[in-house]
Amino acid sequence: MTERHDGTATDKERASDVNVPPIDDPESTDASSFTGLYRFATRPQKCVIIIGAIIALICGALQPLNHLLFGDLTQIIIEYSEACLNPNSTNCSVAGDNLSAGIKHFGIWSSINGVAIMITGYLATEAFSYNAIKQVFRVRSLYLQKLLNKDISWFDVHNSGDFSSRMADDLSKFEDGIGEKVPLFLTLQGSFISAITLALVKGWELALICLISLPVSFIAVGLIAYLTTQFSKKELDAYAEAGSIAEEVITSIRTVIGFGGEKLETQRYEKNLIFAKDNNIRRHFFEGIGYGMLWLCIFSSYGLAFWNGIKLMLDGNPVYTPGNMLTIFFSVMAGSMSFGSASPFIEAFATAKAAGRNIFHMIETSPIINQSKNNGAKLAQVRGNIKLQNVKFQYPSRKDVPVLQGIDLEIQAGDTVALVGRSGCGKSTLLQLGVVSQEPVLFGTTIAENIKYGNRDATELDIVQAAKMANAHRFIKGLPGGYHTLVGERGAQLSGGQKQRIAIARALVRNPAILLLDEATSALDTNSEAKVCFQLRASEHRTTIIVAHRLSTIRGANKIVVISDGKVVEQGTHEDLMELKNEYYALVTTQVHSSEQFENIGEANEKKIFDSVEDDDEDFAPKRVNLVRMIKVAEINHEALKETDEESEVDNYVKTASLWSIVKLNSPEWLSLFLGCFGAAVMGTVLPIFAVLLGSILQVLQDSDKNYVRQETNKYILYFVLAGVLAMFATFLQLYMFGRAGENLTLRMRSRMFDALLKQEKRYFDRNENGVGSLCAKLSNEAAQVQGATGQRIGAIVNSLATLILSVFFAVYYEWRLGLVAMVFVPLIIVATFIQKKQMSQESDDYKESLEKSTKIAVEAVGSIRTVVSLGCEKTFFKLYISELMPHIKKCPRNTHARAFILGFSRAIIFAFSACLVYGGYLIKHENVQYGDVFKVAQALIMGTVSIANSLAFTPNFEKGLVAARTVMNMINRIPKVSNSQNALIKNTADGNVNYSQIHFSYPTRDSIEVLKGLDLSVLQGKTVALVGPSGCGKSTIIHLLERFYDPASGTVSLDEDDIKSITLASLRSHLGIVSQEPNLFSRSIAENIAYGDNSRHSTDSEIIEAARKANIHNFITQLPEGYNTKLGEKGTQLSGGQKQRIAIARALIRHPKVLLLDEATSALDAESEKVVQDALDNAKQGRTCLTIAHRLTTIQDADLICVVNNGVIVEQGAHTDLIERNGLYYRLYARQHYFL
Structure with missing residues (x-):
């Protein structure tokens, strides 16, 4: 397998030819x-x-x-x-x-x-x-x-x-x-x-x-x-x-x-x-x-x-x-x-x-901490024993806010230890050298090269094996370029779940003695999560530390550590902590509150559920493109790049x-x-x-x-x-x-x-x-x-x-x-x-x-x-x-x-x-x-x-x-490819009826892969429609088309029977409010980030506070020294994933949208926060049309309509109880997810 960067020369070839200038600290000069x-x-x-x-x-x-x-x-x-x-x-x-x-x-x-x-x-x-x-x-x-x-x-x-x-x-x-x-x-x-x-x-x-x-x-x-x-x-x-x-x-x-x-x-x-x-x-x-x-x-x-x-x-x-x-x-x-x-x-x-x-x-x-120096001891062999003793910490930008307050924790080599607790309690801080994070970062090169960043000496076989362990191999092979497919900057060409699986493969290809996973499966569908968790449990002699809000991920851990306010308050196995009926018990019961009909699923069904993983893979797997078998992957990728370059030349001429x-x-x-x-x-x-x-x-x-x-x-x-x-x-x-x-x-x-x-x-x-x-x-x-x-x-x-x-x-x-x-x-x-x-x-x-x-x-x-x-x-x-x-x-x-x-x-x-x-x-x-x-x-x-x-x-x-x-x-x-039409309608009011009719769509950078294949979907005013399905099946694409980030190749997307192409972009988007899977916050104050939800007017302090209360973030904000005036730092790095997501929810709520778009809006929340925020979202949905994407199926049981998306079309739809009774794909997803809970 040839390593590529930007689809041209290989990184290894280019880097080896470089005579890097000798760089020493210069003499001090004025x-x-x-x-x-x-x-x-x-x-x-x-x-x-x-x-x-x-x-x-x-x-x-x-x-x-x-x-x-x-x-x-x-x-x-x-x-x-x-x-x-x-x-x-x-x-x-x-x-x-x-x-x-x-x-x-x-x-x-x-x-x-x-x-x-x-x-x-x-x-x-x-x-x-x-x-x-x-x-x-x-x-x-x-x-x-x-x-x-x-x-x-x-x-x-x-x-x-x-x-x-x-x-x-x-x-x-x-x-x-x-x-x-x-x-x-x-x-x-x-x-x-x-x-x-x-x-x-x-x-x-x-x-x-x-x-x-x-x-x-x-x-x-x-x-x-x-x-x-x-x-x-x-x-x-x-x-x-x-x-x-x-x-x-x-x-x-x-x-x-x-x-x-x-x-x-x-x-x-x-x-x-x-x-x-x-x-x-x-x-x-x-x-x-x-x-x-x-x-x-x-x-x-x-x-x-x-x-x-x-x-x-x-x-x-x-x-x-x-x-x-x-x-x-x-x-x-x-x-x-x-x-x-x-x-x-x-x-x-x-x-x-x-x-x-x-x-x-x-x-x-x-x-x-000078990372360029070779000071300090070098361990000849890392067994994986970890000990933290009275660790205290606060971030440099907020020194007056303690994050860890005397943590004591010991982890034995080969154990899998899970860290759980509310958002912002300090779990991720313990893993600041983490390899797989909640918001995975990929680089603008090929899939193979991204995985190889985990181990520069990895062979083609190592890369494929790591991808298989991360349940990524099948979707990668379905791409025209296979492992040579360019993922775009920060992985923009892939879905959240696909990015997370590649990030997991990147960590696994290192074959590390210690594996750190910070909400590493939060964006995965139930099927992928089950398989990844099964593979991780099968790995011996590896110390694994997991931070997770989705408790299905950590049920089988050797030790579960509950952290609250920067301190360890409980630790033990799942069974031990459930018997104590304290913090952990409260978290678990909160997360499984609505799953009584599956209480009888027990250990006897474990093998059955795991056996169904492979079968479900066949159900969810995209159909293989015959062209892959006929033409070399590198040649296809070269043609794709050539087309992109030709378009570039036209635009830049x-x-x-x-x-x-x-x-x-x-x-x-x-x-x-x-x-x-x-x-x-x-x-x-x-x-x-x-x-x-x-x-x-x-x-x-x-x-x-x-x-x-x-x-x-x-x-x-x-x-x-x-x-x-x-x-x-x-x-x-x-x-x-x-x-x-x-x-x-x-x-x-x-x-x-x-x-x-x-x-x-x-x-x-x-x-x-x-x-x-x-x-x-x-x-x-x-x-x-x-x-x-x-x-x-x-x-x-x-x-x-x-x-x-x-x-x-x-x-x-x-x-x-x-x-x-x-x-x-x-x-x-x-x-x-x-x-x-x-x-x-x-x-x-x-x-x-x-x-x-x-x-x-x-x-x-x-x-x-x-x-x-x-x-x-x-x-x-x-x-x-x-x-x-x-x-x-x-x-x-x-x-x-x-x-x-x-x-x-x-x-x-x-x-x-x-x-x-x-x-x-x-x-x-x-x-x-x-x-x-x-x-x-x-x-x-x-x-x-x-x-x-x-x-x-x-x-x-x-x-x-x-x-x-x-x-x-x-x-x-340059004239934008997506812009207002000549007689575009300024739509000042909207009822909230959304309709997708015979939608066919391919992303421009991979136009040989059709993401949506004749999709039909109607979302009635005031109704909540949930989209579920495997990572990369097209769920987020449906939302992107409604916002007109892209236009479909054929078919019509309409709002209140008006083709959205006939509506001005500004007025169309003014009726939409979105909470994304990976929320982007700005280097401004918390108040400014929330007010950003509605840029058409000046939001008052009372409106900002009310939106924060609805998103269950107000109490946390008021505890900060500067309150709502606290600067978030670049990309909101001063907050935990859950805190960022709640601010993003507040940002969407202050907009008062007619159509609320939730793309994994609660994926980073702990069970308690998720329940409160879900209640807030349920209230926010009143009188609004809501289109929601979720992998946690418990969050969408009350949706008016649940649509199962697979291979670019809707294969099942109905209410939760109806889909359960059908014993189809939705039933198997829900059964497997409830077992892990």
């Missing part, structure tokens, strides 16, 4: 420092990072050397112009020779420098990009590993619901802050240091004047970085809370849509999104002001520097020649611009630090998202976008205008009239200040308006995605690729990534285009021939950008798929942590998680090489600058072109090309945004 972000890098990675940082600084340091070469060449050009413009000069020929030599010198050395910049840029980018991917892989691995090794008490007081948000959103921002942006930032800082040093060496007086604004710039940038960090932390916390809500809602999607909670959940989700949006808009406001002021300071300092520089030159200072002055000025200008251009990088680093702090804190918190399609999504913010584009365009024109101003000043310098030079210089200096003012307002508009538009878009996308999800039909969530983890990853990551293709990224594009367009215009206007030479390099940059775009698009798709699959596994493991820990499967899930990430990691070297080369190439813009000046020198010498015009054209075009090169740094964000936009639009635009 998480708030930037270097702290690399705390989880390995020593070799740290060495590469340090070398990469040095290379990046060298790359930046090389760039100002061109200013030195440019200053020298400029001086030669000015001397040539002065010599040749004077008709009486005899030095023109010599100056011409010097010009030729200077051009050659400049061309050679600037080319060499360009090659060096390209190589160092490539190496630095490669070092950081690849190591960032490896480190994030390690942090992801460590994060999950540490989380899986946390003690269970940690999960009681922490919300693991935000886990998917942390894994997707936080780690994505963390990766963004430690990758290729770091070498780009270091290159800018290297350029800054080198440029300032060169300026000081060439002329310290002028350099210091130029640097007068530097302290202000440092303070401004530091303050902005601090504010950004604080705002980012609040943003991440808000999004994490939203992610927690999303996970809780998607996990409990049936409950949410069943009780009409879609609007309420959307509002609750949006509340956190709105907080994050407002917080980020404030951040963008302060950034706009800060960076706007920074540019004003920079341009003002330029004006001051030129004024002083020209003054020094005109005063005759020999140091300050035009060439030296330009070298100093351009060095300071380049340094200042490098410093000013760091703003997007600082924002990314601040966000990464905020994200890293959240992740690192969780990783470094030591658990109370959206034409490639374009920038325009994303802008249209942002259309409500058209004014913000317009103002942002205006600001970006203005800012884009500033640099080319600045280049023209510089060229004009240089042209003025050749004039011999000092007064004219001073007058013109003052005019241009005023233009510099005006350009600074323009840049200030433009920067504010760009950062604030685009930030505002981007945040509103993110809010809208997240909200619309979540709203669209809640409108999808149940089959959408059944599909393998739409697991909770996968959908939560999309919600938290995709909408945020869309900002990578809008907001500031659009600003960068508009900025670059404006710079390029104006630069080309100036080139054509001042000297078109020189412009053509510079333009040769623009296509190269564009081609490089296109290649990178294509590569990044494919890489983003691969990464997205890898991230979704891995997050799905991680969320499933963390969401079912108790099951994972009890099975000892932490390492198994960890390896599965790693194996899903590995395909992306293996492709990374190729992708990072190409990316690093393109970025390195973009850094070598000096080639274009060199070509412009070399050709410009030729034009000056041979075509009498003004060197001022040469400078204007060269500098303007270079600035335009550099602007495009800088925008390449954000290409990954842009491509990820386009890929994410495709997913977002697909989710938003």
Whole structure:
């Protein structure tokens, strides 16, 4: 038998290929420092990072050397112009020779420098990009590993619901802050240091004047970085809370849509999104002001520097020649611009630090019980003797509520011991390492793989044998995929009884010395329970501890222990305790109060009843599909998966998202976008205008009239200040308006995605690729990534285009021939950008798929942590998680090489600058072109090309945004398969008549198995109809169809003679109230959970209390310190199964439904609570139609009609006494169940 996960590669094969990174506790590093972000890098990675940082600084340091070469060449050009413009000069020929030599010198050395910049840029980018991917892989691995090794008490007081948000959103921002942006930032800082040093060496007086604004710039940038960090932390916390809500809602999607909670959940989700949006808009406001002021300071300092520089030159200072002055000025200008251009990088680093702090804190918190350590004694052999002595316990989240109050209990090896008592008395607490629980958790893989989680070394024969012992083999073989059938997330494709039998098989395949069963048969039909109990009793040399409310399960135990209020009050055999006539006797007599007609069934009938088990199996067994005998199981399963994938492709098909399609999504913010584009365009024109101003000043310098030079210089200096003012307002508009538009878009996308999800039909969530983890990853990551293709990224594009367009215009206007030479390099940059775009698009798709699959596994493991820990499967899930990430990691070297080369190439813009000046020198010498015009054209075009090169740094964000936009639009635009018809009726009132006519139905994920085969059923107003039958026969499906979780393939379901397809979903479900077999409660207060039953209005406190009284839960609630305000924790984990079920009953009763649906509503209650709740339900049924499913047949004896469902049809129906007299299937079920009582 081949083990599969998700129907693809085997778990064993994939896990064995994984090189799990060595994960040790890292050295303590300050998480708030930037270097702290690399705390989880390995020593070799740290060495590469340090070398990469040095290379990046060298790359930046090389760039100002061109200013030195440019200053020298400029001086030669000015001397040539002065010599040749004077008709009486005899030095023109010599100056011409010097010009030729200077051009050659400049061309050679600037080319060499360009090659060096390209190589160092490539190496630095490669070092950081690849190591960032490896480190994030390690942090992801460590994060999950540490989380899986946390003690269970940690999960009681922490919300693991935000886990998917942390894994997707936080780690994505963390990766963004430690990758290729770091070498780009270091290159800018290297350029800054080198440029300032060169300026000081060439002329310290002028350099210091130029640097007068530097302290202000440092303070401004530091303050902005601090504010950004604080705002980012609040943003991440808000999004994490939203992610927690999303996970809780998607996990409990049936409950949410069943009780009409879609609007309420959307509002609750949006509340956190709105907080994050407002917080980020404030951040963008302060950034706009800060960076706007920074540019004003920079341009003002330029004006001051030129004024002083020209003054020094005109005063005759020999140091300050035009060439030296330009070298100093351009060095300071380049340094200042490098410093000013760091703003997007600082924002990314601040966000990464905020994200890293959240992740690192969780990783470094030591658990109370460290499951990863091998401390403690290891027993060579476990015999099964257990002793508890004066055990006291309270849950960490409710330390003031004692659960166990001095338990003393001794269990001998090989004994079967049963724990009984009222709900919440502490039985399950004793079994917190239990293997088979009341609400069994299965994982989203195959049946065989789920069973094998109990023992990773189990063979095919072991798995089949365990399934037979759990009475699961027959129904498994009846499935088209057999043991290879995918069960869906948390076993959603199976009935409660089928899930419980697989969970029992999973426990039995371990062949444990100690078997712990916590209400392990509560969801089984009588036939299955009888067979499982018989098999368990037959097992020798095994210590078995059973928690049960259904006393049939434990009658034959060696010892029965009665627990009350956290203490042992009675213990002995069934016969001994019955003779005492105390607690146990009261429980038993309460449960068998209505079974007098079978009192004479005794030991003589035991063999007869057990012999009938096999016969009844034939009656209840589904007919075998002939196809199973003809085709290999694996092939059938492959075809089923293929069909699912094809449907997925249809649903997910959206034409490639374009920038325009994303802008249209942002259309409500058209004014913000317009103002942002205006600001970006203005800012884009500033640099080319600045280049023209510089060229004009240089042209003025050749004039011999000092007064004219001073007058013109003052005019241009005023233009510099005006350009600074323009840049200030433009920067504010760009950062604030685009930030505002981007945040509103993110809010809208997240909200619309979540709203669209809640409108999808149940089959959408059944599909393998739409697991909770996968959908939560999309919600938290995709909408945020869309900002990578809008907001500031659009600003960068508009900025670059404006710079390029104006630069080309100036080139054509001042000297078109020189412009053509510079333009040769623009296509190269564009081609490089296109290649990178294509590569990044494919890489983003691969990464997205890898991230979704891995997050799905991680969320499933963390969401079912108790099951994972009890099975000892932490390492198994960890390896599965790693194996899903590995395909992306293996492709990374190729992708990072190409990316690093393109970025390195973009850094070598000096080639274009060199070509412009070399050709410009030729034009000056041979075509009498003004060197001022040469400078204007060269500098303007270079600035335009550099602007495009800088925008390449954000290409990954842009491509990820386009890929994410495709997913977002697909989710938003998907039309639900179950929705309101065009003229749907709003049914405000209902009588409660329900009718099923010729219903045929198959679940979409297993459409080859027909669950209902022409079922007919009428439920009259005010009547109670009970459905009984084996697990998986279709009972719960009947209820699901009435709630329109699914639509039948054929046939009609009607309410009051109205086809439910013609009724709006909201009004249909408003008349239905359901209590499920596995109740889903939310991480809110008890009062809020009860009030959730009716989301159409505000329930008063008196209504909530009255509903709780009817469900027999009021007294328990009032004993809690916070009463009805007590928080239940995730999935209601702070309560026992019986307590959860009673709150679920109260939730249904507060709805005042016309039709009450009870799917094993009392399965988790003790006998006393069951009687009281049953009385409450009987009262609640008055005047209501009730459709109930039960395996405890004593609870439905008084039903107006009992229907026995088998193989998708009703085979018997009638009142209880009528069915007993027929001696049919119902009689045998009832007789067997009463015997076990």
